[in-house]
Amino acid sequence: MMCCQFIFRPGTYDDDFHRLDAQIDDYARSLPGFQRVEKWLAPEDGMVNAMYYFADKTDVAKLARLPAHLEAKAxxxxxxxxxxxxxxxxxxxxxxxxxxxxxxRVD
Structure with missing residues (x-):
């Protein structure tokens, strides 16, 4: 099993963020090896850890190549x-x- 952790300090979100975030999350959940998502918040500083679990590296690679993911990274x-x-x-x-x-799990 693979775990992809997205650890971040939230800033200011806009419509582009919400659109891309939804597209990426929907795609990740649609992959055959998707297992679950866990999200944790550190109350002392607002840091977030969103952990996506997949069966193997294949789906992690697919997610990394998703156009919406590449746009979000930019x-x-x-x-x-x-x-x-x-x-x-x-x-x-x-x-x-x-x-x-x-x-x-966050659904």
Whole structure:
């Protein structure tokens, strides 16, 4: 499983941001290897971590080539007061069973 983390400090959003964000999210969720999304907010500084989980690298590569994604990358400085991307391979998950595997899913 692959995890793509989009860690950012929100800035000022406009109509272009909302349009592109919706297109990217819809496309990511439509990919056959899409697993889930978890979004976390750090209340002390407003940082956001949006984590998209995919079965493998194939769909991560498809998402990276999406025209709306490329357009958003070109305009990122307009909407964020800083960002970082972390792509990682998840080799396992575990817990006590009281949190479902899709806990934190945002639909």
């Amino acid at each position: 305009g990122v400085a307009r909407w964020y007061d800083g960002y970082r991307i972390v792509i990682s391979q998840v080799t396992g998950t575990y817990g006590d069973g009281r949190l479902p595997a899709d806990e934190g």
